[in-house]
Amino acid sequence: MMIAHVSLPADDTAKVAETLARIMNGTAVPIPPGGPGAWMAWSGDELVEIEVIPRGAVMQPAEGGGNWQPQAEAASTSRRSECHFALCVDRPAKEVIDIAEAAGWPSTICDRGGFFHVVEVWIEDAFLMEVLDPEYTAAYKASMSLANWHSVFGTAQAALK
Structure with missing residues (x-):
């Protein structure tokens, strides 16, 4: 499986798209849809x-499939989000930080509870x-497995029906 x-x-x-493409040694292009x-x-x-959508546009159900629609009024003045993602790249952490800082984005190396490190x-x-x-x-990859998660946090595996 994979996330598409x-x-x-x-x-x-x-x-943002150009900077992300640079981090991934890739290319940025417009996405008309x-x-x-x-x-x-x-x-x-x-x-x-990675799709980069204008802030404030939200996915809405629509005839023929969901699409982005601007919100009439923002629900919050916060620019923060409930979600995030992790991206594995071929570049060393220092290069990622250099690219992020060149774009004016805060970045730092963080320890995720002794499991692994990330560049935020x-x-x-x-x-x-x-x-x-x-x-x-x-x-x-060495630390993040369901078995290890259960072992460390004592969680029970849910039964599949």
Whole structure:
């Protein structure tokens, strides 16, 4: 299984897509179905696609399928989000930080409870993307399994019906 793509909000969609593409050694292109100003960043191997949608546009059910529609009024003045994603890349953490800082985005290396490390990149100082370089990816893969999760946190596995 794999996640085919993710989307995130941005104020400067082109700059965000171009910076994400740079982190992934890829390419940024407009995404017309996302509406005016929507962009996507493709990884160099074309296995990852990140859609960058103008902040305030929300997915709405519509005839023929859901699409992005601008909200008449923002529900909150906060630019923060309930969600984030983690991205494994081929670049060293230092290069990721350099690229993020060149874009004006706060970034730092964080320890995730002794399980693994990530580079926290705050896209436009609003949306969290965790970036794992090759070393961090290996630690993530070694520590993040359902069995390990149950072992560490004492959670019971839900029965599947």
